[in-house]
Ligand SMILES: C[C@](O)(CO)[C@H](O)COP(=O)(O)OP(=O)(O)OC[C@H]1O[C@@H](n2ccc(N)nc2=O)[C@H](O)[C@@H]1O
């Protein structure tokens with residue numbers, strides 16, 4: 558039976574952060590087409606805001622910060638935010654629909670889980686709009702059906718991701734890091750990067766061994782030792798992304814020349830991340846990029862997961 562819930566508010570806005578992978582260990586492709594992961598997620602201070610209001614039907618509209626290319630973001634029911642709304646309604650047997658407004662500050666198809674952030678924010682916002690009080694366990698389970706990165710977008714902070722990335726366990730993180738986020742105007746679709754990882758593994762160019770939890774990185778995070786964090790960063794998808802997009806190697810070399818604590822490719826790319834443990838040095842690095850005309854944002858980490866920022 559389909560029911561209608563009594564709206565508890567007229568508009569709810571939830572903020573969700575971008576994610577980076579401090580470690581991305583990828584194993585051999587599974588029978589279901591996904592890859593087993595051991596990853597360390599960290600939420601960083603670039604945000605999408607999702608506002609939900611009552612609507613006669615499902616609808617979505619997206620606007621973006623300057624520098625965010627919205628061309629690839631669907632304006633129909635294939636938008637992952639609408640899929641999240643449908644999944645929450647179905648979970649509760651509700652016939653409810655809503656209008657979703659997305660304000661994007663997270664680059665699209667940048668390996669920073671922007672779509673996943675929107676899905677997670679929509680779950681939390683609609684739960685509040687409709688007064689459902691869905692448990693955290695249920696929200697995490699619904700999130701996992703929407704995408705491998707969506708559960709982490711709910712919890713934020715710093716966490717181990719295992720399975721295909723959907724099983725999340727928060728870990729202690731005493732670091733206060735600054736990341737310069739350098740997007741690229743041409744996105745890199747995630748499935749293609751995983752497929753190319755398989756090709757390189759078959760050719761013996763990369764090793765697809767069963768991924769392991771990186772103890773050195775976890776110890777460095779817990780102890781708040783940025784130099785040890787920098788030394789332990791790794792991304793098994795980087796070789797595949799750079800092989801697909803040799804132009805990114807050139808950009809990487811320019812970023813290496815900044816002399817930061819570390820440079821890392823974000824997830825499946827093409828976004829790069831430049832790490833600093835000090836905000837003044839980070840600002841100086843960012844100023845160099847401004848002078849060179851390279852688009853970038855500066856973001857602190859770790860930051861919180863989805864949270865309500867406005868309730869009307
Ligand atoms: C690259 C990462 O962002 C790192 O956190 C994620 O692994 C990608 O997560 P995501 O975009 O939420 O991915 P999903 O929407 O679940 O899957 C998209 C596609 O990526 C590939 N995929 C994703 C996750 C995974 N562990 N193995 C995969 O092979 C599959 O081809 C899948 O069809």
Ligand SMILES: Nc1ncnc2c1ncn2[C@@H]1O[C@H](COP(=O)(O)OP(=O)(O)OP(=O)(O)O)[C@@H](O)[C@H]1O
Nearest residue numbers: 629636637665666667668669670671672673675747
């Ligand atoms: N709300 C949304 N925001 C952005 N992209 C969306 C959204 N809904 C669907 N999409 C589709 O998903 C694709 C991937 O978008 P997204 O910005 O999440 O990539 P990503 O950051 O590389 O993801 P990940 O890091 O999780 O692999 C887009 O190219 C777009 O076609």
